[in-house]
Amino acid sequence: MHREIVGFHQDDDGHWVADLECGHTRHVRHDPPWQEREWVVTPEGRAEWIGKSFECLKCGEDKD
Numbered sequence: 001m002h003r004e005i006v007g008f009h010q011d012d013d014g015h016w017v018a019d020l021e022c023g024h025t026r027h028v029r030h031d032p033p034w035q036e037r038e039w040v041v042t043p044e045g046r047a048e049w050i051g052k053s054f055e056c057l058k059c060g061e062d063k064d
Helices: 043-049 057-061
Strands: 002-010 016-020 025-027 053-055
Touching: 002 043
Parallel strands: none
Antiparallel strands: 002 016, 002 053, 016 025
8 A cells, every 4th residue: 555755764773764654664765676766865965855755665564
């Protein structure tokens, strides 16, 4: 399920995490060759993603 990004924070290891509108979070690390997400390493890049949708893996698991 796609949810809007409402903010970002860093985890204990310094990796960037998207805060989603549903209250869940999603790692958005740029750690090649695993993921190519250069936008995450700058404040301007992250700001451009506020309000855009991103896949929430936890909401997809919830089948209440």
